[in-house]
Amino acid sequence: MSDWIRTTTTDDELRYSLVGLLRSVFRSIFCGSTLKQNSLTIHELGSVARLSAGAYELFGGVASVLLRGEMVNRSTQVLVVGGGPAGSTVASLLAREGIDVTLMEKENFPRYHIGESLVPSCVPILELLGVRDKIESHGFQKKCGALFDWGGERWDVTFGEKSDEGTYSYQVQRAEFDHLLLEHAKSLGVTVLEGVEVKRLVFDGDRPRSAIWVEAGSDDKVQEHEIGFDYIIDASGRAGLMNARHLRTRRYHDVFQNIAVWGYWEGAKPLPAGPEGAIAICYVTDGWLWGIPLSDGQFSVGLVTHKDLFRTKRQEGQSLDEIYQAAIKESPVIADMLAPAQLVSPLGTEKDYSYTSEQFAGPGYFLVGDAACFLDPLLSTGVHLAMYSAMVAAASLASVLRGEFTEGAAQQHYEKAYRQAYLRLMLVVSSLYQKNGGTDSYFWEAQRLTLRDCSDVDLKQSFVDVISGIEDLRDAQATLDLALETTGKAMAEWGGWHWKPSDLNSSDLNGSEWKKALEQNGDLDALSAEERELQEVRSQFFDTALQRPPTTLPEDARGLYVVTKPRLGLALLS
Template sequence: MKSDIDVDTDVAVIGAGPAGAMAAALLVRCGLKVQVLERSHFPRFSIGESLLPQCMHYLDDAGLLTAVEAGGFQPKNGAVFTRRDHEAVIDFRDKFTDGWGTTYQVERADFDQRLIEAAAAQGARVAFGVTVTSFRPDPQRPSLTYIDESGQETTLTAGFVLDASGYGRVLARLLGLGRDPRLETRMALFAHVEEQIREPTFDRDKILIGVHPDDDSLWYWLIPFAHGRASVGVVGSMQALSAGGGDSERRWQQLIDAEPRFSKLLRGARTTRPVASLQGYSADVSRLHGPGYALLGNAGEFLDPVFSSGVTIALRSAHQAAPLVARQLRGDTIDWHNEFERPLRQGIETFRAFVEAWYDGRLPSIIFHDAHPATIKRMISSVLAGYAWDTANPFVSGAQRRLTTLAELCGHTQAVPGENP
């Protein structure tokens, strides 16, 4: 990869994760000079390991899919939900929206490196170990200051700046764009394991999502990787995940042991990464764009890990922003609110409706109901496969209302905050 930094470039991209790699690849295909600035060194660990099929379209469009397919990642075609020995299966290949029905479960260190290397091979410049410390918005020539690992401070000027810094949320922090997230603050405990699963009924091509048998607010993920490895996590309130004292590993193991399906599958599993925690991960901003800049993926908003929407939103945001940046630099006037922020947030709001319905019990009542018309199941499968922008799907165009109605038909009786009876 080209490591020298172009301090006068067409587009500067902060962050070399999936959104940054996607944006860089698309922009160099438009004939633009692109400089990516990344604080860490790759490969580096990240969570967000279960992709959705909608991602495949974006990766293909940016010329990144071949690099992903060469990675030998674990295929994924759906999700299995388990609660007190009751299982429900969502197959992404059987869905309402046309498009990809399969994808991958990925170890992000390898996945992210493959993406940014592929973007660099297309012509993007990438610099690692540099930290952006200030930013000056400007509709024509925004600029930023960064410090390299030797402590040298440099100013970079660009025609446009895209923030793909993920949880670092560089521009939101520097410009004071953050606002309180609308989702409740939660915590995750997670680890990588050598899982040694031999049970013939276990479907490695699907993520396994479990619900604690005694506390519906706690849920689990088991993401199978290739070669007998897996990511295993537990999500709940900070109070619930801190209960019982002890260190993170002990609490993680106690929670795994409490869920019958997970306990059985992971008997004999060995952790290969120490149990880690992440809390307060949900984030939102007052706006996703400004003079000479736009925010991509987690740098703008992150919801919740339950339906693996993070990478999909990241790739979607880059896929949507890149052609607008190219047009603006050619002299077109771009309505960033109506051409970028508004349509992007429409899909995010669909995912948010599903996340809220998961935690208030409506969605579990739907998923674990034994008899669904095939058409409705296919509509829900489409959203869970990442097609949250397909407004022809009634569970996209009217997600909150239709989830409430369907949940009531499935026997859910608890009132939903903010909803009229």
């Protein structure tokens, strides 16, 4: 690893670097010379900006301007588009492997973002990044579980109740959390440009080779710049650079087409039950409410309701505030907590339409986080999916760049791992949305979607492992034999909806064959569009978990899994 990646310096080094920076700046301004002519590299400039908090604050603006000048018409090994948790995570992990990474972010951080509640699977990834201590010392509210008031039942979930794996997570102000991750990426040597927008990509056949970018918010007449790359990682969130402007393969689900309305309160009572810092998830007639305690004393409360119900109420003349307040009054838990509180923010709204892309990776590119898929926020899995997909993408790409596996093999593994995580959570969310199934049905659903067997008394732990993201971390390092054995067993035990068990109780049936059996029984005709889609999701999940992708799996992709020691990458099951 190069010397410029070091994050600690002596006073002499600090003075020397600052003098060098000032000398180069003055020469650039007054003598018309460039940074390259003054032997000041991007990496050295980034190192100076990281030498101390005071130096960073003092020279951050200068560094940003100079980096833009240096970035004109240059190339990078890996370009990451987007500086949220997915982008900063994948960039940091690749940089730690000695890979040249440039990250471009449209906004200037810190910036506001919804999605404050994290799940425990994020903690091991923060540890892998080397940023956990920074997050811990920042003072975010610890989250040790959740309180569900759902479908006429009330129960709590405590992370780590029977395990020491990720015993807590955090409730975070995303502006601060995301900023910490992005600053950490800079400290690892990632070249970060904020306030720049990637307008489009330039392809060589079906492989992207360069990106055209401009200053964010500029008009059409502004000068465009180009940066070349070997690989691009799209972490641009729901905006979806690759999908919106090039691939156009995003498909929205018939289910989970919801609208979120939220605000922030002060003076709320603590939760009446549940573990420390728990999120409250409460059923109401037209949807559900979240309640999230934050470290600054504010309480985030949001309503998630179907778009058709929301549209109808608005057409009937109800204001945003009336819809929001009526839902709060309907929830005994949330209403009681907010009785002494005051709403201290305007209401925010956002479409929470769930979607997935036809493919998560292709020649020269990976889609991570929301750029690949988005799931309803019921279980607070957005940041988990972002950081999990970023970790698997970084491991896959690092192995490719080191020549350990082919691009096709690594991308097949990434596709399988991320899609399986997404589909599993989608099925658990769908079971909860039925609302009348009861806790036993939710816990059984979760157990059948794990790669481990468990006793009846441990069913709740399967639910906890799935919603906390821990099960996905296990999958990333699971062996092929275990996946085949336990997923086949789960398929054999599956109860499911609307089908005849006598025809479908064989572990020899894969997901596609289940669908065929359903069609032969004629049961699919009786399903609604939403139910039919969920049947498709079940088939996809089991096909994916059984290593049966839509296309033939390359020989060197069989049995791949993620390793973090001695370095991040993929390994082949021997």
